[in-house]
Amino acid sequence: MVSLHWDESGDITQRDFLWGFLSDDRKEVSGRPVAIAEDSQGSIYITDDYAGAIYHLSPGSMLKASAPYPLKVTNNTPRKPPTIDSDAAREGKALYQDHDCAHCHQQQVPLKELSKKYTLETLASYFDAPTPPMPRYNFTDQQKKALAHYLLSLEALR
Incomplete structure (x- = not known):
């Protein structure tokens, strides 16, 4: 996922915003961000339909705005085995x-x-x-x- 930034001259640059959903060899998927929404306080919510998660980012929650950190998704919730027809x-x-x-x-x-x-x-x-x-x-x-x-x-x- 990337973020877009406008500079003083009106040019747009793209920066990595959220990553870590594919392994280095691109064979293992741990998540798939799908939709993004912002609330009135500036918090951002990102849905992930692969991991079944919603990520919450709040203003000031990043250590450095210019250097976002990868998000590693893990889902250790045990599931009941499905009943197969x-x-x-x-x-x-x-x-x-x-x-x-x-x-x-x-x-x-x-x-x-x-x-x-x-x-x-x-x-x-x-x-x-x-x-x-x-x-x-x-x-x-x-x-x-x-x-x-x-x-x-x-x-x-x-």
Whole structure:
């Protein structure tokens, strides 16, 4: 995430504002900032639909305004294992195969520990706006739920 700054001549410069959501090799994602809002006291709220978090930044909370610090997101909240619908998981497996998802997800972006990051509902909603380079497939709600059941069922098999 970047911030924009206007100088006296009206030129705009861009500065890093919030980072640390991708590992150095860009294979591990720990968060995905999505929306930003400001309240009447100048506090900024940033939603993260990957980590299921809202970050709160208040005026004066940065050590140096010119040198922001990376935010490391961790979510250690234990989750109850999802109840997998086997019919939905079969439908999701067919979608996974039909769209050749394994092409990327077996080598470049392995799917692991999804149940630590998502519930069935949040994983299904992720498919509405996936993190690039993953394409958006415009799945129906039923297809999104089926794919979520399938992906979370893979962890139960490990």
